[in-house]
Amino acid sequence: MSGFNNPVVGGNDTLVREAIQSDGFQSGVSGWRIERSGDAEFNDVVVRGTVRTGDSGQYILIESGPDGNRIQFFSGAVQEVAPGVVEVDQPVSGQSTLTVAAPDLGYGNPPALTLTSGPLVSDNNADLSSPYSITMNAEILSLAFSQLFDLISARINLTATGANGINLDGGPGGINASSLITASGGILLPVGEYIKRGGLGTPTFGTGWSAFGGGFQAPRYIEYPDHTAGLIGVATGTPATGGTTILSFPAGLAPAASHTFDAPCNNGKHTQLLVTSAGNVVLQNPDTGITWVSLGNISWPMVGF
Amino acid sequence: MTQVQLRAVGSGTLDGSGSGTVRVGPLGHGVTWLPKVASIRMAGDPPPTAATCYVYAGVMATDAYFCDATYDVNNDSTDRVSGSELRLGQYVFAVWSGGTPGADVTLIVTGDQEVP
Numbered sequence: 001m002s003g004f005n006n007p008v009v010g011g012n013d014t015l016v017r018e019a020i021q022s023d024g025f026q027s028g029v030s031g032w033r034i035e036r037s038g039d040a041e042f043n044d045v046v047v048r049g050t051v052r053t054g055d056s057g058q059y060i061l062i063e064s065g066p067d068g069n070r071i072q073f074f075s076g077a078v079q080e081v082a083p084g085v086v087e088v089d090q091p092v093s094g095q096s097t098l099t100v101a102a103p104d105l106g107y108g109n110p111p112a113l114t115l116t117s118g119p120l121v122s123d124n125n126a127d128l129s130s131p132y133s134i135t136m137n138a139e140i141l142s143l144a145f146s147q148l149f150d151l152i153s154a155r156i157n158l159t160a161t162g163a164n165g166i167n168l169d170g171g172p173g174g175i176n177a178s179s180l181i182t183a184s185g186g187i188l189l190p191v192g193e194y195i196k197r198g199g200l201g202t203p204t205f206g207t208g209w210s211a212f213g214g215g216f217q218a219p220r221y222i223e224y225p226d227h228t229a230g231l232i233g234v235a236t237g238t239p240a241t242g243g244t245t246i247l248s249f250p251a252g253l254a255p256a257a258s259h260t261f262d263a264p265c266n267n268g269k270h271t272q273l274l275v276t277s278a279g280n281v282v283l284q285n286p287d288t289g290i291t292w293v294s295l296g297n298i299s300w301p302m303v304g305f
Numbered sequence: 306m307t308q309v310q311l312r313a314v315g316s317g318t319l320d321g322s323g324s325g326t327v328r329v330g331p332l333g334h335g336v337t338w339l340p341k342v343a344s345i346r347m348a349g350d351p352p353p354t355a356a357t358c359y360v361y362a363g364v365m366a367t368d369a370y371f372c373d374a375t376y377d378v379n380n381d382s383t384d385r386v387s388g389s390e391l392r393l394g395q396y397v398f399a400v401w402s403g404g405t406p407g408a409d410v411t412l413i414v415t416g417d418q419e420v421p
Contacts, residue, residue, distance in 0.1 A: 003385045006377035021355075 068097075079106035195225040200232070203247040203281075209237030212292050219295055221249040223302070229253040230299030231281065236292040240271075244283045246293065254279040255300040263298070265290040275300055311338055311418040315399075316411045323352060323404040326366060327412040330396035333420075338391040341416035343372070344382040345399045348409040351379050356403030362389040366398040378404050386414065 025031030027041060034040045051062040058076035061083075063069070068089030074080070084103040090096050101112035168175055189195070200220035205211075211218035212234035219233035235246050259275045271286035271293060283293075315329040331338050345358050356378045363370030373385040378401055386397055399412040 003373045004375035004377065004381045004383040006375045006381055007373060007383075 073103065075103055077105055080104065082109060197225050198223045201249065203249045205247050206245040208239060209235055209246040212236040219247055221253060223253055227302050227305050228299050229302050231295035233295050234292055235295060240283060240286055240290045242283055242285055245280045246283060247281050249279045251279040253302055256303040259300045260284065261298045264294045266292050273298065306419045306421065308417050308419050311340065311414065311416045313414045314411060316409065319401055319404045319406060319408045319410055321406045323356065323406045324402050325410055326398060326400045327410055328396040328398045329412055329414050330391055331393050334393055335421040336393065337419040339417040340386040340389055340391065340397055340414045342382055342384050343386045343397055344413040346411040347379045347401065347404055349405050352403055352405050354403055359400045360386065361398040362386045362391060364395050366400050
């Protein structure tokens, strides 16, 4: 014999009953229960140390400590050298941070995302150690991102109430917008500054036509910032009869309907140039004997203007 | 000192809530009990809900003197009382909870005792 045959707790600290439970235990309602299988149910639990769930390779640690409270995610991946972390901290008085860091899967330790709230007492500029940081703080005058910051399918609203407005400094790379920018209050440029156009595009020459050369500007098409487009340069070639297409440019830059321009040619001669909605530049009623055509001073509103 | 066999029986009746305590212990000065087994009994059918019987050996039925506990409140035995040396004023306690109200209960302690 070693104790009762039907003991509450068996010898050697082994639970031999199917389960032990508190008086009046009701699953999901009240009391506690510990089952021999390893399952258990409690009401409130205070754990002074670390809580760990999962198996030996893939598990979650919930822990608190002097450096903040955090949850660590160990994926079990063989190349994982550091766990994923969600951490809540109060680095200085009155300021709280939430940090989310992905695990290092062998490609280098990725930067963490840190959300910070509360006033910065000693610095009005965002002096953030993490390159991926957003600080919600009315006193902060600038934010610095040293690495690419992407928000996909999201919207950023910046509202300034002070006289200084919102200042964006894109650095040497400038500020890039891949979609339409709408300024409902207009755009004010300082003296000496201007809205810059895009680059010069090289057209496709018609049969027998090419750049004039000899130091003159080669024919190019231009998309201007006011949604007009135009031509520059001098073209030469044959045939030089009416209906000859001397060059073509992308149809997206073409006018909605055909436009006709007067173009100077060699020896004071002239020709009409027909710019079509398909992006073709066609000689129209040319003087006899023309050998080159100046394309300057030709511009039109692009389709959709 | 002379060592003789010990067999002590105590009995009682559980109250209206199915609780009750029975104790047995040395009755005279100079007598020392060396219990080996404590057996508990409760007459009647097993109670419909979980019941327990806790056994203690010492001056009172508290955690400091706990020996063993069972869910089988009708008939079970434990040797976890062995090793105790009980003198006058000390007892083996059996404490029922959740038993059948009004049921007769019995505590039997066997072992050795030393008498002057």
